[in-house]
Amino acid sequence: MSENRTALVTGGARGIGVEICRQLAERGLRVLVAARQREAAEEACRTLGLGTLPLALDVSSAKSVTEAVREAAELTGGGVDVLVNNAGVSLDGEVRPPYVDEEVLRATLDVNLVGAWRVAEAVVPGMVRAGYGRVVNLTSSYGSLALMDSGRHPAYRVSKTALNAFTRMLAGEVSGTGVLVNAADPGWTRSGMGGQSAPRGPEEGADTPVWLATLPDGDETTGGLFAGRRPLPW
DSSP, rough: OOOOOOOOOOTTTTHHHHHHHHHHHHTTTTTEEEEHHHHHHHHHHHHHHHTEEEEETTTOOOHHHHHHHHHHHHHHOOOOSSSEOOOOOOOOTTOOOOOOOOOHHHHHHHHIIIIIIHHHHHHHHHHOOOEEEEEEEEEOGGGGGOOOOOOSHHHHHHHHHHHHHHHHHHHHHHTTTTTEEEEEEOOOSSSSBBSOSSSSSSSHHHHHHHHHOOOTTTTTOOOOETTTTTOOOO
16 A cells, blocks of 8 residues: 555544554554544554554534544645544443334434444545545444344444445445445454453454455455455345
């Protein structure tokens, strides 16, 4: 990957996000480490080094997204070439349908679906104009309709199923422009969301997202859902 490429990673200050930032920076990309609190992003960048830059970005706020993308352009002197929509929440625990806390449902959708959509809307047109882009939406096997066999974590599951649909739609819309759009399931990974009993470390969880974020020129992999670098059923 060219050192001139810029990657934006939402939720990039901890867990899988910070590991994605590390691996992208090690591959020579300029990495915007985005977090809701600028202090968290700055701390992550101090730890990472490697040409990373902090960015305050709350995906649940349209104003914050607009301001962050404007700041990103000022910091880098250009647009975003790689977007990793990593920011996400899981709020509903063991509640099962038909029961639902509507506030939890709305909050989950606002981050996991609408938040990713907001950031993509802000940066993908620039990718299309440039003729190059990589968009990776972090999802979960919990959002796979083919694998869905229970109603645990319903708001989270529905949000990831909808994110998968957005991935396919966006990939279709930008097909042939040089912009590739895919979804990655990092698997159950040790993190603030996954907990410390998860079998995977952040390095393994970040592998598939980073692979999709750095697909080489000429690759036509788009509109796919992957886990362990292999296709996962929708």
